[in-house]
Amino acid sequence: MLCGTRVLHAQSVDQKLQVAVSSGYQQENFRWSISGSINGQNPNVLSELKWMKVGGQNATAAISWNFYRRFAVYADYSRQFISTGTVNDSDYGSDNRTNRTYNETFSANKGNTQLWHLGAGYVIFNNDRFSLTPYIGYAQSKENLRLLGSPNSNPGLNSSYAPYWKGGFLKLNSTVKLINKLAFKADVTYHQLSYTSNGDWNLITSFKHPVSYHHNANGYGINAGGRLNYRIISYLAVYVGGTYFNWQTGNGTDQLYLNSGEVDKTQLNEVKRNGFEVYGGLSISY
Numbered sequence: 001m002l003c004g005t006r007v008l009h010a011q012s013v014d015q016k017l018q019v020a021v022s023s024g025y026q027q028e029n030f031r032w033s034i035s036g037s038i039n040g041q042n043p044n045v046l047s048e049l050k051w052m053k054v055g056g057q058n059a060t061a062a063i064s065w066n067f068y069r070r071f072a073v074y075a076d077y078s079r080q081f082i083s084t085g086t087v088n089d090s091d092y093g094s095d096n097r098t099n100r101t102y103n104e105t106f107s108a109n110k111g112n113t114q115l116w117h118l119g120a121g122y123v124i125f126n127n128d129r130f131s132l133t134p135y136i137g138y139a140q141s142k143e144n145l146r147l148l149g150s151p152n153s154n155p156g157l158n159s160s161y162a163p164y165w166k167g168g169f170l171k172l173n174s175t176v177k178l179i180n181k182l183a184f185k186a187d188v189t190y191h192q193l194s195y196t197s198n199g200d201w202n203l204i205t206s207f208k209h210p211v212s213y214h215h216n217a218n219g220y221g222i223n224a225g226g227r228l229n230y231r232i233i234s235y236l237a238v239y240v241g242g243t244y245f246n247w248q249t250g251n252g253t254d255q256l257y258l259n260s261g262e263v264d265k266t267q268l269n270e271v272k273r274n275g276f277e278v279y280g281g282l283s284i285s286y
Contacts, residue, residue: 013177014131015285016066020239022281026080026113027055028245030145030163030273032215034254040267043095049161051108051145054085058277064133064173070123074135074171075116082111087147106157111144117189119171131175139191141165141247160200163271165221165247167193181231185239191221195249195271208257215268217252221245229283237283246274 030051036042062076085108093099119137126133142164149157171189178184197215201207227241252268 012126012131013128013175013183014066014126014133015235018064018283018285020062020281020283021060022239022279023057023059024277024279025055026058026275026277027053028113028273028275030054030143030271032271033269035267035269038253038265038267040251040269043092045092045095045097045269046266047089047091048097049087049089049147051085051087054082054108054111054145054275056081056083056112058279060279060281064121066123066126072121072123072133072135074119074121074137074173077116078114080113082109082113082144082146084109087145089147106154107148107150108146110148111146111160113141113143115139115141117169117171119169121171121173129177131173133173135169135171135173137169137171139165139167139169154203157203159202161197162199163195163197163273165191165193165195165219167191175229183229183231184226185229185241186226187224189221189223191223191247193219193221193247193249195219195252197271206259208259212257214255214257215252215271217249217268217271219247219249219271221247225277235285237285238280239283240278240280242279243277244274245276248272 033045033048035044036046058080060078064074066072086105087108088105091102093101117137117139119135121133121135124132145161147159149155169189169191173187175183175185195217198211199213200210201212223243223245225243227239229237229239231237249271254266254268256264
């Protein structure tokens with residue numbers, strides 16, 4: 001049996017159990033806007049917030065296990081610690097972002113993001129040159145984005161926005177052996193998502209706290225990545241790679257909670273986030 005197992009592993013570019021950990025840098029841009037009414041008018045863009053170059057260290061752990069014949073499971077978890085970035089807040093009096101009535105930029109150098117996937121898959125190919133495994137599963141992403149003042153400008157500002165994305169995903173993992181110890185691994189993931197978020201404008205006394213407003217909408221996301229994997233010994237490898245992501249929603253609802261007890265509703269025009277990650281790590285496989 002031992003010899004048979006060795007032959008199977010020698011003929012498989014991906015082994016049955018793979019565990020990987022990595023660390024790197026992640027950066028993203030994030031934006032949302034609302035209109036002046038529930039039907040998207042008066043004006044069509046009333047207020048817009050744009051987080052720009054929000055970046056920081058990212059850490060990830062992932063595991064895949066071909067546990068029975070061609071059936072496999074997959075899980076990963078990643079967390080980013082935000083340390084840089086700015087956010088712009090703009091309001092408009094007329095359609096198409098004209099007649100700007102407010103425009104100010106704040107620091108956004110605190111907060112975090114996290115993402116996890118859990119799925120099951122089926123190994124279509126896994127020979128000595130190429131592997132291909134699709135997965136289907138469920139994912140969640142939570143973010144904690146900030147609007148911060150400084151000692152010289154808005155010193156009491158400590159507002160927050162907390163996006164929450166959840167839904168099913170389809171993921172495709174593949175490996176191509178380039179030379180004896182070097183392989184290229186690629187993956188692409190499609191997410192079908194529901195989106196909610198709570199925001200807190202901490203300096204506006206007419207709004208409720210800690211939830212001043214709530215957003216909800218439906219959307220989708222695409223992640224695509226690749227990495228070079230160098231096998232040091234039979235079960236240990238090092239790798240470097242990168243990932244690009246683009247998530248967005250369609251129209252949704254913005255609900256503003258006032259201290260008077262009233263709830264104002266208007267159209268959430270869209271939410272968009274896109275960015276990248278670069279990383280390096282270690283993988284163990286058996």
